[in-house]
Amino acid sequence: MLQKLFKFKGGIKPAYNKQQSTGEPIARAPLPSRLVIPLHQSIGGTPRPVVAVGDKVLKGQLIGEADGWISAAVHASTSGTVTDIGPYLVPHPSGLSIDCVVIEPDGEERWIERQPLDYRTMAPEAVRTYLQQSGVVGLGGAVFPSHAKLTPSRDVPMEELVINGAECEPWITCDDLIMRERAAEIVSGIGLFRDLLQPKRVLIGIEDNKPEAVAAMTAAVQAAGEPFEVQAVPTLYPAGGAKQLIRVLTGKEIPAARRSTDLGVQCFNVATAWTAWRAVAHGEPVISRIVTLTGNVDKPRNWEVLIGTPMDELLPLASPRNDTDGVIMGGPMMGFLIPAPDVPVVKATNCLIAHSPTLFPPKPPEMPCIRCGECARVCPHELQPMDMYWWSRARNFGKAQEAHLFDCIECGCCAYVCPAHIPLVQYFRFAKSEIWAREKERKMAEGAKERFEFKQFREEREKAEKAEKLARAAAAQAAKKAAEAAAAGDGAPPEASPAADAEAAKKAAIAAALERARAQRAQVQARNTENIPPDKAKEIAEIDARRQQAGLEPAVGTPAPGKEA
Template identity: 65%
Template sequence: MMRSLFRFHGGVKPATNKAASTSEPIVKAPLPPRLVVPLHQSIGGTPHPLVRAGQRVLKGELIGAADGNVSSAVHAPTSGLVTAVEPALMAHPSGLTMLSVIIEPDGEDRWAELDRLNYKSTPPDELRDFVRDAGIVGLGGAVFPTHLKMNPGREGRTRTLVLNGAECEPFITCDDMLMRERAAGIVKGTAILRHLLQADEVLIGIEDNKPEAVAAMQTAVRAEGESMEVVAIPTRYPAGGAKQLIRVLTGIEVPHGRRSTDFGVQCFNVGTAYAVFEALTCGHPLISRIVTVAGNVDRPRNYEVLIGTPMSDVVRLSGQRTDTTRYLMGGPMMGMRMPGFDVPVVKATNCILVASDALFPPPPPEQACIRCGECARACPADLQPFELYWFSRAKNFGKAQEYNLFDCIECGCCAYVCPSHIPLVDYYRFSKSEIWARERDKSASDQARERFEFRNFRQEREKEEKAAKLAAKAAETRAKLATEPAVDGAAATPAADAAEDPKKALIAAALARAQAQRAAAQPKNTDNLSAETQAEIEQIEARRRTTGNAPASGPAPAGTGASAPDTQP
C-alpha cells in the first residue's frame, strides 16, 4: 500500500545538474601536506584546544573538548605533528579567522585507541555523551550537535523518525552517492537512532529523481530486517528542508514558534545516521565526510575528504579550469562564497561548487519591487517576502520580526523568481544579523545594569551592617557606663545623655577614658625637685582644680620665669 503524500507551500524547480557528479563512485581524497582543523564546527560553544604546538597526535585523537552540552568535540583527521594552534581563515563569507589546530601529516595515518559501544546495553545518557565526544553534528548543513536531538523528550518516545535523503539543491550529490554505496551503514545508524528515540515508525524520504538511491535503501532495509519505509517524494526544491519534508511525509505543518518534536517527529540527515553508525560500531569519530566537487571542473565527482583539507587541494583532483573566479560552499541556491581558495573543508561542507563568470554570470542590476507577489507564491515557509524586504530595507526590524523573519530558511526561492532581480535573502540576512547584534548589546547592557544595581545593594548592605555594629557597640558602652561610677561631674552628664544618643554615649566614654588616663599618668622629670619648685607645682595644680582647667589669670608664681607687665613709662 502506497503512503499518501502531502504538498508544502511554494517551492521551485531549478535545473538539477546532478548527473555529472554521480557517474563515478566515491573516491578517498589523498592526504594533503597540511590540515587546518577549526575548533568551532558546530552550533554552540567553541571546543577547548587539548593540544599544543610541537605535540604529536594520532588519527582520531581528541584535540578539542566540547564546551558544555551545546557543543561537539573535534578530532585529529590523521596522525602527525601539531605545528600551531592559532587563528586561521575559516570557511565563511565574512573572511574572519577561527582558532584552529594545524597538523602536518606524517603519512602513517595511525589510529589512536578506539572505543566502541553496544548501543542496546548502554544507558541512553551514556550513548548521547559518546556521540557528543565523537564530534557528530548534523551533516545536512545545519551542523547542530546530534546528541541534543537524540532525546525522546518528556513523553519518553517519538512517534515518527524521519530520515532526510531528499538532497534537493542543484549540483549536490553527496547524500545520493552515500545512499547508493553505503546504504547498510545508514540503515544500521538509523536503527541506533530509533532505539534512542523509541520511535514507533521510521520514514526515509528520498526525491524521486534518485531511483538508484531509493532501490539501494530498500534493499538494505530488507537485508537488515528493519521495519522502515523508504518513500520516494516528488522532486521540488526545497523538499530537503526539515519542515517541508515532514509536511510531505506526515502532513504535519509545524507552525511558527514550534518544533517538530512538539508533534512527536524528529528528523536526521542520512549522512548523520551513517556517522552515528561509524562512531558506535567502529569507534570512528567524525573526521571525514563525503564532499561533492562540481561546477567549473573537468571531472565532477564525490570524494571522501578529511576535515581540514584545503578546498583547493580537493578541487585540483577534479581538474579546476583556468577561468575559475570563486568557490561556493554548498549549492547555487543556499551556498556561501568562500573568502579564499585554500579555506579548509569543515563538517558543514557538503559541496564545493567551483564558479566562473561563464557558469554563474553576475546577476542583473537590482530594480524596484513591482509588488507582483511571485516571491510570496514561491516561499516554502508561507511568509510574505516582499513585506520582509520593505521592512529590512527601512531597518524596521521590529516589524520584520512581527512578520516572522526568523522563520525564513534562506532557501533563495524568492530571489530565484523575482523579476526585479532583488537579492532578497541578502536583505533578510542583514536584518537577522542586526537583530542578533542588538540582542547581544541589550544583553550586555542588562548585565551592566545588574552589576550596577548589585553594587548599590552591596554598598547599602555594608552601611546597614556598619550602623548595626555601631549601635551594638553603643549599647555595650551604655551598659558598661551604667555599672561603673562616674569619674567626675564632667563625665556624669554625658553618661546621662548616652541613653538618648549613641554618639553622646561614645563621646562620654571617650572623655571618661581620657580623664582616667590623665589621672593615672605620672608627671615626668619630677625627681629631685627643690622645695620651692615643688610648692610652685602644688599651687598650679590647686589653681587648675579650682578653675576647671582654665589658664591662670593672676600673676605668674615667682621663679617661673614670667614677670608682670611693666606699667611705668
C-alpha cells in the same frame, strides 16, 4: 508500500545540474600536506583543545573536547604532529579566523585503538555520550550535535523518525552517492537512531530524481529486514528542508517557533546515520566526509575528504577550468563564496562549486519592489517575503519580526524568482543578525542595570550598618563610663538620653583619635635629626638661628642659606 504523500506550498524547480558529478564513484582524496582542523565545527560550545603544539597524534585521536551538552568533540583526521594551535581563516561568510589545530601528517595513517561498541547492551545515555565524543553532528548542513537530537522528549511520544535523503539543492550529490554506495551501513545507522528514539515509524525520504539511491536504499532495507519505509518524494526545491520533508512525508506542519519534536517527529540526514554507524560499529570518530567537487571543473566527482583538508589542495582534483574566479561552499541557493582559497574542509562542507562568471552570471542591479507577490507564491513557509523585505530594508526590526522573519529558512526561493533581482535573503540575514545582536545588548543592559541598582542599594545599606554599629559602640562605651562613675561612688549616675550620650561619646572618640595621631606625629617627626654628627648639628643650629633672625620660613625656590658654610 504506497503511501499518501503530502505537499508543501511554494517551492521552485531550478536547473538541477546533478548528473555531472554522479558519473563516478566516491574516491578517497589523497593526504594533504597539512590539515587545519577548526575546533568549532558544530552549533553550540567551542570544544576545548586537549593537545599541545609538538604533540604526536594518531588518526582519530581526540583533539577538542566537547564543551557542554550542545557541543561535539573534534578529532585528528590523520596521524602526525601538531604544529600550531591558533586562529586560522575558516569557511564562514564573515571571513573571520577561529582557533584551529594544525596537523602535519606523517603519512602513516596510524589509527587509535578502534573498538566496536555493543550499543544494545548499553544505556541510551551512554550511547548518546559516546556519539558526542565521536563528534557525530548533522551533516546535512546545520551541523547540530546529533546526540542532543537523539534524546526522546519526555511528554511527547515519538511518532515518526524521518531520514532525509532528499538533497534538494542543485549541484550537490554527496548524499546521493553515499546512499548508492553505502546503503547497508546507513540502514544500520538508522536502526541505531530508531533504537534510541523508539519511534512508531521510520520514513526515508529521497527525491525522485535519484532513482539509483531509492533502489539502493530499498534493497538495503529489505536485506536488513527492517520495517523502514523508503519514499520517493517529488523533486521540488526545498523538499530537503527538514520542515518541508516532514510535511511531505507525514503531513504534519510544524507551527512557528516550535520544534518538530513537539509533534513527535525527528529528522536526520543520511550521511549522519552513516557516520553514527561507523562510530558505533567501527569505533571511528567523524574525521572525514563526502564532498562534491563540481561547477566550473573538468572532472566533477564526489570525494571522501579528511576534515581539515585545505580547499586549494582539494579543488585541483577536479581540474577547475581557467576562468574559475571563486569557490562556493554549499549549493548555489544557500551556499556562500569562501573567503580565501586555502580554508579547510569542515563537517558542514557538503559541496564545493567552482564559480565562474559564465556559469553564475552576476545578478543584474537591484530594482524597486513592485509587490508582484511572486516571492510569496514560492515561499515554502507561506511567509510574505515582500513585507519582511520592506521592514528589513527600513531597519524596522519589530515589524519585520511581526512578519515572521524568524520562520524564514533562507532557502532563497524568493530571491530566485524576484523579477526585480532584489537580494531578499541578504536583507533577511541582515535583519536577523541585527535583531539577535540587539537582543544580546538588551540583556546585557538589563544585567548592568540590575547590578548598578544593587550596588547603590548595598552602599546605602553599608552606610546604615556602619552608623548603627558606631552608635552601638558609643552607647556601650557611655554605659561603661557611667558604670565606672557609679562604681567610683559618685552617687547619681548621669541620666542623659542615649542619643546625647552617643553624640558625646563620638566626640570623645574623635578627640582621642586626634590626640593619638598628634602624639604619633610628634614621635615620628624628629627622626631624621637624631644621631647626626656634631658638625651637622651645628650647621642646622646656625640655619635655624638665621631663620629666626629673618623671622620667616625660607620661601620655596630660594637657595638654602648656609650652603657656602
